[in-house]
Amino acid sequence: MFDFTLPFTIDFDMMSGLSNTAISTKRYLSQMKNMFFDDKAYESMLKKEDVLVYEFYELDAPTQDSDLAFGTSITYPGMVGNEYFMTKGHFHSILDTAEVYYCLSGEGCVLMENMEGVACCMELKKGRAVYVPPGFAHRSINTGNIPLVTFFVFRADAGHDYKTIESKGFRKLLICDDGKPVLIDNPGF
Amino acid sequence: MFDFTLPFTIDFDMMSGLSNTAISTKRYLSQMKNMFFDDKAYESMLKKEDVLVYEFYELDAPTQDSDLAFGTSITYPGMVGNEYFMTKGHFHSILDTAEVYYCLSGEGCVLMENMEGVACCMELKKGRAVYVPPGFAHRSINTGNIPLVTFFVFRADAGHDYKTIESKGFRKLLICDDGKPVLIDNPGF
Numbered sequence: 001m002f003d004f005t006l007p008f009t010i011d012f013d014m015m016s017g018l019s020n021t022a023i024s025t026k027r028y029l030s031q032m033k034n035m036f037f038d039d040k041a042y043e044s045m046l047k048k049e050d051v052l053v054y055e056f057y058e059l060d061a062p063t064q065d066s067d068l069a070f071g072t073s074i075t076y077p078g079m080v081g082n083e084y085f086m087t088k089g090h091f092h093s094i095l096d097t098a099e100v101y102y103c104l105s106g107e108g109c110v111l112m113e114n115m116e117g118v119a120c121c122m123e124l125k126k127g128r129a130v131y132v133p134p135g136f137a138h139r140s141i142n143t144g145n146i147p148l149v150t151f152f153v154f155r156a157d158a159g160h161d162y163k164t165i166e167s168k169g170f171r172k173l174l175i176c177d178d179g180k181p182v183l184i185d186n187p188g189f
Numbered sequence: 190m191f192d193f194t195l196p197f198t199i200d201f202d203m204m205s206g207l208s209n210t211a212i213s214t215k216r217y218l219s220q221m222k223n224m225f226f227d228d229k230a231y232e233s234m235l236k237k238e239d240v241l242v243y244e245f246y247e248l249d250a251p252t253q254d255s256d257l258a259f260g261t262s263i264t265y266p267g268m269v270g271n272e273y274f275m276t277k278g279h280f281h282s283i284l285d286t287a288e289v290y291y292c293l294s295g296e297g298c299v300l301m302e303n304m305e306g307v308a309c310c311m312e313l314k315k316g317r318a319v320y321v322p323p324g325f326a327h328r329s330i331n332t333g334n335i336p337l338v339t340f341f342v343f344r345a346d347a348g349h350d351y352k353t354i355e356s357k358g359f360r361k362l363l364i365c366d367d368g369k370p371v372l373i374d375n376p377g378f
Binding site: 002004005006007008009010011012013014065066067068070096097098099100102104110112118120122123124126127128129130131132133134136151153154155156 | 191193194195196197198199200201202203254255256257259285286287288289291293299301307309311312313315316317318319320321322323325340342343344345
């Protein structure tokens with residue numbers, strides 16, 4: 001759809017994160033099975049409505065190290081039990097590649113961890129950039145009441161390894177405790 | 190200053206583009222000799238005041254292909270003769286590397302051209318991303334009345350080749366004709 005050998009532009013609304021000229025990839029609650037800690041809360045919520053948890057743009061950049069993949073990621077506000085709506089999270093297939101996020105709207109966190117067990121959670125707010133260093137899995141978490149919108153860029157050949165997180169989860173969970181986000185050890189890790 | 194092996198955050202104001210926690214590189218009019226077409230206008234303007242034309246952040250990412258360099262670029266409003274304030278512009282030293290811009294504030298253009306002579310000028314406005322493909326020199330031009338602020342990302346080992354543009358210029362100039370930006374052939378190329 002986009003020819004990455006020639007200059008092009010694409011608009012992303014700074015509040016909603018949405019584009020009129022590209023199609024987003026959508027992740028509904030039904031696609032997030034086993035990602036949230038509270039299975040009961042998940043199942044009961046899913047029975048009521050299969051809500052949209054997050055969406056993002058993949059513009060199909062050529063998978064080569066000279067190109068850059070970019071777009072917006074939009075994580076909607078909501079909770080499953082006392083866990084905030086979040087993205088699945090992933091490592092890059094080429095582990096040794098970084099990613100940059102710039103927050104355009106909303107508030108939340110980027111949860112990160114590497115294979116050596118270094119884990120951290122960085123707060124996101126409008127106007128803040130987060131550097132995800134090479135080797136770090138990353139997940140966006142919306143702790144606010146409006147969509148958490150980030151503009152992201154990574155090397156176009158980096159690829160996505162979702163399986164590692166799907167099978168083990170992150171070491172840490174960000175839960176809502178007395179109305180505030182608190183980072184705890186993941187009992188299921 | 191920033192450790193790119195660990196996650197970190199940095200704030201860039203979305204209107205001004207400025208950060209409180211990093212030092213920008215500043216380009217004053219005196220550093221832009223021979224970049225504008227109208228030498229007379231340049232010299233007479235410089236006699237009055239050595240104004241700040243643009244500034245940007247270099248966070249000194251490790252120069253390796255696994256990392257990403259990022260920051261904001263701020264081109265101030267102004268004119269030299271009938272030519273808009275602009276950045277010097279450059280190729281990447283590793284020519285075959287892309288760059289992504291996302292416009293946070295202001296209006297203007299990204300002027301691009303490759304070694305084969307393909308030239309184009311893409312309009313920038315708040316919320317618009319521009320893809321600078323591998324091989325394309327790029328220059329930001331402010332055609333508005335407020336700072337043109339972009340968030341940029343490129344591969345950290347890409348490097349900057351300023352000399353090619355300094356010696357030859359771009360093939361095209363963006364001038365103000367009857368109050369509107371018009372792209373013309375560069376008579377000095």
